[in-house]
Amino acid sequence: MEFKHRSVLLEETIEGLQIRKDGIYVDGTLGGGGHTLEICKRLGEKGSIVGIDQDQAAVRAASIRLKDFGEKVTIVWSNYCDMKFVLQQLQIDKVDGIILDLGVSSYQLDTAERGFSYREDAPLDMRMDTRQEKTARDIVNGYSETELFRVIRDYGEEKFARNIAKNIVERREKAPICTTGELTDIIRSSIPMKFQKKGGHPAKRTFQAIRIELNKELEVLRESLDDMIELLNPGGRLCIITFHSLEDRIVKNAFRKNEDPCICPPDFPVCVCGRTSRGKVITRKPILPSSEEMEENSRSKSAKLRIFQKGFAEGA
Numbered sequence: 497m498e499f500k501h502r503s504v505l506l507e508e509t510i511e512g513l514q515i516r517k518d519g520i521y522v523d524g525t526l527g528g529g530g531h532t533l534e535i536c537k538r539l540g541e542k543g544s545i546v547g548i549d550q551d552q553a554a555v556r557a558a559s560i561r562l563k564d565f566g567e568k569v570t571i572v573w574s575n576y577c578d579m580k581f582v583l584q585q586l587q588i589d590k591v592d593g594i595i596l597d598l599g600v601s602s603y604q605l606d607t608a609e610r611g612f613s614y615r616e617d618a619p620l621d622m623r624m625d626t627r628q629e630k631t632a633r634d635i636v637n638g639y640s641e642t643e644l645f646r647v648i649r650d651y652g653e654e655k656f657a658r659n660i661a662k663n664i665v666e667r668r669e670k671a672p673i674c675t676t677g678e679l680t681d682i683i684r685s686s687i688p689m690k691f692q693k694k695g696g697h698p699a700k701r702t703f704q705a706i707r708i709e710l711n712k713e714l715e716v717l718r719e720s721l722d723d724m725i726e727l728l729n730p731g732g733r734l735c736i737i738t739f740h741s742l743e744d745r746i747v748k749n750a751f752r753k754n755e756d757p758c759i760c761p762p763d764f765p766v767c768v769c770g771r772t773s774r775g776k777v778i779t780r781k782p783i784l785p786s787s788e789e790m791e792e793n794s795r796s797k798s799a800k801l802r803i804f805q806k807g808f809a810e811g812a
């Protein structure tokens with residue numbers, strides 16, 4: 497199947513990165529290589545980019561799409577939480593810009609057998625990295641009712657999480673739940689009809705929740721942001737596109753924390769507040785897609801871009 501994905505907030509992100517011709521950049525969520533391609537076009541002879549994705553299909557597709565840029569691009573099949581290690585292996589100490597365009601690609605959603613979509617019947621999988629053993633099927637059939645409730649409520653912000661968790665547990669007592677179609681039927685039967693007409697497909701929030709839990713999307717993001725800021729050269733920028741409020745909150749708070757200066761009294765011998773201003777937040781309010789983009793690409797509707805710039809002096 498052809499790798500189809502329309503890059504979101506493309507111009508805004510490229511502008512936000514303030515690309516230097518001789519700079520080194522990292523795309524931590526390479527996908528189809530849409531953002532990386534635009535960065536490559538703006539790089540001079542000495543500039544380069546490292547593209548990372550944990551999905552092998554994305555790595556393959558981007559390698560083909562970006563082949564004309566030769567050694568300017570290095571593509572790595574990895575998780576962006578290992579960015580520091582990946583760069584160490586490539587003998588790169590600091591970079592001039594990092595981009596993350598979070599979530600799933602259209603290719604992942606539209607490839608039925610990957611099991612991300614509630615629109616088609618396929619095995620319950622949802623792994624971004626197929627080297628991982630655990631799948632969505634293990635969560636649906638293995639988590640306790642309380643754990644399922646927590647995941648669906650917290651990561652899906654689903655009003656009917658309790659009902660859905662209860663019905664999953666009831667159904668799997670008869671036979672394991674193996675397909676996206678079976679799960680979608682259970683979700684439908686757990687949400688009162690009048691609520692199914694609002695807020696998109698009734699299974700959307702529960703599928704999102706299980707995907708986030710399985711791929712540890714929020715933990716990985718939370719634990720990687722400080723490292724990424726650390727990896728930037730002075731003046732370097734971190735641009736992050738999020739697709740739901742849970743991700744956006746993590747990014748917003750991490751950026752703020754890295755902007756706030758130390759608040760310890762000046763006579764304290766060591767810092768106890770744990771804050772050191774490492775730069776500034778460029779986007780007080782997130783950048784949103786234009787109405788034209790939202791109209792042309794419905795997947796962009798929930799996108800938000802936030803930008804952080806590394807300071808020229810630590811603690812400044």
Ligand SMILES: C[S@@+](CC[C@H](N)C(=O)[O-])C[C@H]1O[C@@H](n2cnc3c(N)ncnc32)[C@H](O)[C@@H]1O
Pocket residue numbers: 501502503504524525526527528529530531532548549550551554574575576577597598599600601602624716
């Ligand atoms: C929205 S797509 C990126 C699309 C890309 N910017 C483009 O324009 O073609 C998100 C990609 O990030 C990857 N991804 C998500 N979380 C990741 C992680 N923690 N580490 C590496 N890749 C990740 C997914 O596999 C997916 O291919």
